[in-house]
Amino acid sequence: MATAGRRALIAFMCVATLVVASGCGPDPESETHEECASLLGVQGRVVIGMHSDQPGLNFQQTDSTRGGFDYDLAQWLGSYCGLNVVEQNLGTTQREGELQDEDGADIVIGSYSITDERKEDISFAGPYMKTKQGVMVRSDSGIESAADLAGKKVCAARSSTSWSQMNENLAGIVAVQEEGFGVCTQKLLDGTVDAVSTDQLLLYGYAEEFGSLRVLPDEQFGNAELYGIGIDHGDAELCAFLNDAILEALISGWWVQTFENNFPDYLDPADFKPDDGDLTECPDQDAEP
Known part of the structure; x- marks a missing residue:
């Protein structure tokens, strides 16, 4: 049986x-x-x-x-x-x-x-x-690595594990928090923020849905989610x-x-x-x- x-x-x-x-x-x-x-x-x-x-x-x-x-x-x-x-x-x-x-x-x-x-x-x-955490940017942003994010606005969702890991691992950023990653992604598309940081799996999904976005290929950090x-x-x-x-x-x-x-x-x-x-x-x- x-x-x-x-x-x-x-x-x-x-x-x-x-x-x-x-x-x-x-x-x-x-x-x-x-x-x-x-x-x-x-x-x-x-x-x-x-x-x-x-x-x-x-x-x-x-x-x-x-x-x-x-x-x-x-x-x-x-x-x-x-x-x-x-x-x-x-x-x-x-x-x-x-x-x-x-x-x-x-x-x-x-x-x-x-x-x-x-x-x-x-x-x-x-x-x-x-999954582990990564970074997504606009394809035409010129941002190629985490070092390029210094002074840039990077968005993550409030009360998420991504918010704390972003602040621990990305030096010199201007951290922006929103109610969800969909909101963060829309702000990235609108040019209100320069990057979104969360689980790489989520970022690849957003990048596939919106062709003007891309995931930084060599940036992976934080604990396994x-x-x-x-x-x-x-x-x-x-x-x-x-x-x-x-x-x-x-x-x-x-x-x-x-x-x-x-x-x-x-x-x-x-x-x-x-x-x-x-x-x-x-x-x-x-x-x-």
Whole structure:
């Protein structure tokens, strides 16, 4: 009999149309399906907090269509569990609050870096992605390295790990903080700031979406950012369920195929794929929040 994680993977691959087989979709009567629905959903739906302004991860076009790696993951969870996905758009500063609010998002999938500080208030499953920090500029700016940023306005999102790492690693800059990296990117396009600094994966997505921007190829700094799925503090059962599915996705072809579907083909998926040993230890179910 397939494990919960392997059944999750089969559903994952079906929704992503990576395999074709009869009976491939999740069975609404299955024990695993019911378990997943009970862990994630209320009254037939799951509210998933997510960004809408991050090309490659989760980006909403002007015609309201969406796409990206995070979006694909969110849609799979809804399909697998037989739940309607309610997309709750969030800014970077709103993620913890949404998870702590009884009326807020059930989970958050939104380039959400796992940190010890955040784990004091919420818990994580994962990681399902990793990246380091970089710099994006306008293609015609003449900026070629971090040294050229001295005295320049560099933007990062408020309350993000990128904000602190930017200030620690880029000397002499004029630091500008905004509510999100979509806002920073628009300011870069408008010429209001000279550069944006955040996770390289995000920057490559923006540069692909907006052809007038480019990522500085030789500038990489800071700690590895490990993206996890934000969940309620201390929910060990949901953490273990999601970790099982993520592990199977990492060791199968699903993860690489989904990455290649959403990011430029000049990126090597291996540079952004976590090791299975990176999976976070799930919290003690009896731990105090």
